[in-house]
Amino acid sequence: MNDFTIHNLKQIDLYRWLLPKQGKMRTDGLLFLDRSLLEHIKNDKSITQVANVACLPGIVGKSLAMPDMHQGYGFPIGGVAAFDPDQGVVSPGGVGYDINCGVRLLRTALEKEEIATRIDALVNCLFTNIPSGVGSKQRYLKLNKQELKKVLETGASWAIRNGYGSNDDLLHIEEGGCLGWADPDTVSDRALDRGQAQLGTLGSGNHFVEVGFVDKIFDDKLASGIGLFKNQVTIIIHTGSRGLGHQVCGDYIRLMQNASRKYGIDLPDRELCCAPIHSPEGEKYLSAMAAAANFAFANRQFITEEVRRTFEHVLGRGAIKLGLELVYDVCHNIAKFETHEVNGRQQEVVVHRKGATRAFPAHHPKVPDAYRETGQPVLIPGDMGRYSYVLVGTEKALQETFGSTCHGAGRLMSRHAAKKIAKGHNVTAELAEMGVTVKGAGRATLVEEIPQAYKDVEDVVRVVHEAGIANKVARLRPLGVIKG
């Protein structure tokens, strides 16, 4: 298929652009962008990737792209697409290599002044307690395969049963921290090998733990509804399923290459290899993907408890007294069975979100009781120097995007360009001047992740808010960050 460019787009309103169905596309594409964000993607292949996704069999509704969209592998990052379970396909490329990469937000009863003199100690201690960096491993916790399979089957609740957190946490995680259709026996030995010593580790790249505070409230009622107040200390954890998830994706891309041929699916891009949802290959992938997703839920749960213990240790108070509670945990890279309204009737579909966040509105049955009146909290991390956002899902998201919204800022510069810009700069010292204590496993990661390398997340959030596919609640600023 030919490449698609911005010239193929038709502007619908300030924030919506239609990519009309053409060629082998089975449906339209719909992109949520403003003009300035459009500029960022005009030279990459992400518009073509939206069109490629629209070519896949059984796609329901439009091939969607969120405002942080950019070129990915197979699907664009920021891509959302739903498929009919009977006619449609599931594609590992629609989920990505880091299965259930996601974010969770913790709140505290503390105000930022209370930790002002302790932030360096907190960051140092977090860095010691949470293995970070490329190939990070647990020194003392290597699960045997039998136990690891229990993690894959039960997700966050495995961590809680083993003393990492409380049952209350489970109420504040997407899908309760466990995808029930996971089958550990569909996960290869190699994937298990990679996961054995990686539970509770951060990994590298853009993964982080950030201690910050609420610096701006946009909606008082929503903020108090999800337990946030001005100057409150918060913690964000961003990581996924580590090597185990990467291996599962790689294994199933291999399997799906053959499956696509077997089922006669015409692939516009090899990374979009896929199989019918109810084929043996499709079902096997969904079971393995769910198992890897559960590993990621357990991973973030494990790290949450390390954060609690670190705060207790450094501040000399118990976690309950510190009010260290989980606000919510969302998945960024996932495919899930969900019920949505399609052509006026409720239908089960498999929603792929690749670099996109579920954003269900108030009163949706999947939104926990605590957020029944506010809508599901959505956490949008920015770069390590600026800010992150807390949003809530909306009815409009449910109508237009299968209840999905953006997931982050997205890179502006290549890693190489970032390194070039950072040459001669002391990134740690400059961030300290901005009021952010940073500790990273390697200088290379820190340099590649400098704030200038990212788009301003505010630009992305403004589009989803104005377009109505999420509502702004609060903005968080970082005080201390540990990077992988």
Place this chain on the structure above:
Amino acid sequence: MVPQLYHLIEHTADTGFEVRGNTREQVFEAAALAFFHIMWRLGHHKESQPEIIEVTGSDLKELLVNFLEEFLYLYDAKGFICKQLTVQSVTETKICAKAWLQEFNDDKDHELLGVKAVTYHQLYIGEKDHKWLAQVFLDI
């Protein structure tokens, strides 16, 4: 002599590389060496015995992905890095190589980039004018 140089290809969120070789074996070897160079900076290690690495795939592209993924697996799951490599033979569906593996040593070896996976994105391997060329993108 295997050309060990590679060309780094970087877009906003992508990292990839391009390698050349006079033969199919050389281009696979060059791809692996480029991959190692992007991932690690290695210190001095004592001599070790080589191990035979055999990898299969349904075509050359899959073979290349599977070959590089093999080293990612050895590193991520077992903690092995590869100091030296000789590709002995490559058919359409099978590669056989000798690899000198060592345990990663925190004191002298450095990890440069966290690679999640080797992808099929814009993957290319082929022969043009009696020269072999390969292009690989990595998920970071």
